[in-house]
Amino acid sequence: MAYFERVGDAAYRATEEVGGAWDTATQHIAPALGLLVHVVERDRDARRTDGIVVGRLSYDILGTIPIEVVDVRVRVVRPGRTVELVEAALSHGGRDAVLLRAWLLRPGDTAALRGTAYPKITPAEDMAPWDPSSVWPGGFIESADVRREQVEPGRAAFWVRTAVRLIDEEDVSPLARAAGLFDIANGMTVRADPKEVAFPNVDLTAHLFAEPRGDWVGFDTTVTFGPTGIGLTSSVLHDTHGPIGTLAQILTLRT
Template sequence: MAYFKRESDHAFHPTQHVSGAWNADEQHIAPAIGLLTHVVEVDRDRRRDDGLVIARLSYDILGTLPMDRVETSVTVLRPGRTIELVEATLTHDGRPAVRMRAWLMREGDTANLAGSAFPKIPGPDQMPSWDPTTVWGGGFIATADVRRVHTDTGRASYWVRTPHDLVEGEAVSSLARAANLFDIANGMAARARPEDVAFPNVDLTAHLFTLPRGEWVGFDTTVSFGPTGLGLTSSVIHDLHGPVGTLNQILTVRP
């Protein structure tokens, strides 16, 4: 089973595995983030054959989505030979719900310079299995295979994978598959119980210095709540080879 079924070139229907953690009658935004990543890459490959890669994904979440048909569109905002800026929008019934901007960049050989000071986290085989449905409801969370070490309030390292395809019958890149899991970060190191405090994110931005590979996506996450109703979930993203980038989500904290 997949998260979405394609209905046309630009329309998709969510399956039961997309239902949300805050409200099961609404879509979890994580699969939408993966879907827009996939849509941008499909559009790129239709327009050009020089293999630009996505280096930044930035999403603004404009509203909730019912468990219903959605449509996508892609616009090139800044064309270029080696760098371009692309915008993708996901709409429901004509209303924009998620808007994403992606910087695409040409790859080059910098293997002799490669490295990062971000610390590695233990692999998934070194962390215990954890059932996220003990905290969160919804179809999407139920699809997540999680290995986690919860070190403190608002602090955890963990790995996530899913057996489900992003779009039924379609091959997707390792990045789109990983992006499908990025938004789960806000619920894996929570500072408060979701039945006591609502803390949804209104955006998500990922910066990547290498593309994630493999089925496992690792996170080293810190969650912070401020004194005036704002919060931040900040993560370093990993694959099995080590750190690949960073991920940040701004929160509205509502006791």
């Protein structure tokens, strides 16, 4: 099983595994975000061999995408020896659906300086399994293995992994695999019933100070609804070793 199948050098066919939560006839955006990371890393590795790494992923989600073939493209916006800005786009039928701007940074040995005030969350093996399909439909949600520790509606820690490959018969990095799960954060501790209130996100930005390791991606998430139709889902990202970065998604609230 895979979310995408390569059908050309810059074209991928989505499978039914990407079925969306708001509309099962369109793609859940999460796997597409992982696909764009893969595209950026593939382009980077074709151009340079110095080990430059992704530090920030900033996506703009321009619209829905049918479960069909999508095209991707990459360009270097700001080349550099130690800092580089790369832009990638995912489109369908000639229309851009997702734009990504990624900052790539030169790594170095800062182990002696390592530290954060972000607390660790309960390990996945100590959290109870939770079935997200009890709240959401769609192939992508069904493919997610979730463990959750809910504090209240809109506040929870949880772990997510999937047995579904990002791309059929193609190896991807741990970051691309993890990024293909990032967008699930907005639906794992809902503040309101999605049958009564819609709260899709129109962007997603991840800042990463460590590369993810392992199959599990952890989230320490807070969902906030403002008084004027705008909300925010903010998360601290984890792997099994501890915090690795932060994630934010701006929401449009529709009643």
